[in-house]
Amino acid sequence: MDKVLISQLKVETVIGIYEWEKQIHQNLLIDLEMAWDNSLAAANDDYQQALCYETVSNRLTALITEKPIELIETVAQMCADCVMDEFNVPWVKVRVMKPGAVPSAQAVGVEIERGHL
Incomplete structure (x- = not known):
């Protein structure tokens, strides 16, 4: 199976559950593997x-x-849905990392896979 990769796409956005986070921009790093x-x-x-x-x-x-x-x-889910719906990708793995979210960790994140190979 062939894949197209995007590694550490840096997106500055408003992200977070705390009120102070809703007042600032933070970076997310997005990795994608797309069949x-x-x-x-x-x-x-x-x-x-x-x-x-x-x-x-x-x-x-x-x-x-x-x-x-x-x-x-x-x-992560928004990215997966977009790639599959708008670009007709049959399978995608999305990793979203949030640097600095936990002081003792370089970054925290989630990874999902959607679709079929």
Whole structure:
């Protein structure tokens, strides 16, 4: 199975459950693994048959920043739904990390898989 990867997409947004978090912007780091048949794009060197990681990155950034969100679990599900619905990806793994959320950890996060390989 071929995959298209996006690693540590940095999105600055309003995220969190505490009142003070709702007043500031924080960074999230998003990792995606997306099932995609790269053979046609590779065989023909054809961008039109590729899954454009820039377009996906821009769409997810817009989605995550359009309104405040409380949970990173919600962010992960929103990303999975968007990639599968708007880009016709049959399977996706999404990891959302929130750096600095717990003082004694570099980052905390969630990871989900949706769809079928």
